[in-house]
Amino acid sequence: MTNGLASLSPADVRAFIRTNEHKGSTSGLAKGYLQANLLILPADWAADFLLFCQKNPVACPLIGVSEPGNPYIPELGYDIDVSRDVPEYHVFHDGEFSEAVNDLGQHWRDDLVIFALGCSFSFEDALMQAGLKVRNIEQKTNVSMYDTNIACLPAGKFSGNMVVSMRPFTPKDAIRAIQVTSRFPKAHGAPVHFGSPETIGIKDITQPNYGEAVDIYDGEVPVFWACGVTPQNVVRHSKPPFCITHSPGKMLITDLLNNAHAVL
Structure with missing residues (x-):
């Protein structure tokens, strides 16, 4: 499946992911487009993580933040539903891994804030x-x-x-x-x-x-x-009561061009 998706647009790849037809790594997919790591936190932990990203821009290069309870970050692309468009999510309670899921339908909450971070796959x-x-x-x-x-x-x-x-x-x-x-x-x-x-x-x-x-x-x-898995290591150390991340290597593919964020 990965070989067949390599030449598709970001939207087409996300369509396969959204219907669980692709559950693997996103490395090599949608070439030329920015991929994103995710950390999704309750709103009362969000300000501290925003500051963490600002202090650690190499490990946590911030490319988008959602409004609380909103699974969409419009600046990342059209019709990207962060709660469904990632091959696999990891759910944590008190810093401990709880389960892996393919969508966040049963875990989404009105107080959750999404942080999208740049990825080396890009x-x-x-x-x-x-x-x-x-x-x-x-x-x-x-x-x-x-x-x-x-x-x-x-x-x-x-x-x-x-x-x-x-x-x-x-x-x-x-x-x-x-x-x-x-x-x-x-x-x-x-x-x-x-x-x-x-x-x-x-x-x-x-x-x-x-x-x-x-x-x-x-x-x-x-x-x-x-690596954008750094927040997962930080979660285990800092122990927020609840959070969600992407599964390592299984990213959100955005509509943003890599070159648009390149430094000449």
């Missing part, structure tokens, strides 16, 4: 256009994501460590990847680390905390970008 097309191979797309897997020891700046009720995504490159290609992704601050921008995983608290590169492992070939180094 710069993968730019990497490929620059002639670089993106291993998770090449191997048709979800991207590898890891918890780290990199502390985010605390804000109000929220604190915790950064999560990173990893893509391997030769040193030469890693330099090019840094140049390319630096143009996309709303998709996490330049890498936060490359080389030794242990330096940022990753004990075993073959065992990602989220997503799937990919091959790292001889002569390649792991390159790490800040």
Whole structure:
């Protein structure tokens, strides 16, 4: 199914997702369009998370916020229903994962505020256009994501460590990847680390905390970008009474063009 969706428009991909015909990763889909991570919180926790995003723009690049109780964020695109247009959602109670669901019909509340955050899937097309191979797309897997020891700046009720995504490159290609992704601050921008995983608290590169492992070939180094799963790690640490996130690797696809948010 993923191969068949790769060339479709964002609206057409969302139509497959809304009817549960696609439940997998959104990596490689709707090329050229901005994808979004989600954190959905009760209104009385929203101001603190907004401040957290402002203090941590690399890990949490904010691209949209809803009105309380409204599942639509019009600036992200026409007829995007955030409560139905994501392949899988994760529900948390008191910071603990509760269940995975394919729509939020039974969980939606009038006090919920949606935060849409940029995603590194958005710069993968730019990497490929620059002639670089993106291993998770090449191997048709979800991207590898890891918890780290990199502390985010605390804000109000929220604190915790950064999560990173990893893509391997030769040193030469890693330099090019840094140049390319630096143009996309709303998709996490330049890498936060490359080389030794242990330096940022990753004990075993073959065992990602989220997503799937990919091959790292001889002569390649792991390159790490800040990841929009960071809020999920922060949720576990900060323990809001109720919240909803996307499932790692399964994003909201917006109607916003990547290049419209690129820095020349």
